[in-house]
Amino acid sequence: MSFATDVKNEHDKHVNELKCTYCGNCHKLEDCKGILSLSIRNRYEHLKSKGHCFGCLKIGQRTVNCKMRATCLICNKRHPTLLHDKDNVPRDITPMKQSESSTEVENKTSACTSYLSDTHSQIGAGDMSCAMAIIPVRVKLKIKAPLCRDIRIL
Incomplete structure (x- = not known):
């Protein structure tokens, strides 16, 4: 060869x-x-x-x-x-309820932002342009894996 x-x-x-x-x-x-x-x-x-x-x-x-x-x-x-099967949604994750529309979610978010804005101005911290709601999320896999932490901003 x-x-x-x-x-x-x-x-x-x-x-x-x-x-x-x-x-x-x-x-x-x-x-x-x-x-x-x-x-x-x-x-x-x-x-x-x-x-x-x-x-x-x-x-x-x-x-x-x-x-x-x-x-x-x-x-x-x-x-x-x-x-990957996009139609196979994991059992742990449930889609948004039919009754809770995206408008309702936006209203809840804006109410939270409004509250944070009022609190911000009361303590004299100056002008604030935007406040975001932060939700800590813990994700634990069914297989043996370390606990994962993630933060989601609404």
Whole structure:
């Protein structure tokens, strides 16, 4: 084997890694617009039919043995972003109640801002342009992980 053959084999290997199993073009599967247009169920069907791992999208590996699980860029869970199901809302998070419209939320926020503004002027702290309501949020994952803290500004 010569140096030229080794370089060609490495090049072919790299091209095959970038060859999309859905459309056949030279890009990664997770960058394929064609597969992204499919439903989640059809994406799983394609991955299964081509032998992809559901954890890292590599071919020829089973998910249970996957040591390189991808992290979703949308929800930060341990699955490739390609397999993120936007319709699957976590049980811990409940959407805004139908009775509590965005107008009501805005009214509550402006009332809080107004109160803070009045308090600010009473203590003689000078002009105030804006006050924001800050809500501390504790997020605890079901898997063994340290407690995360986050602050949300309304």
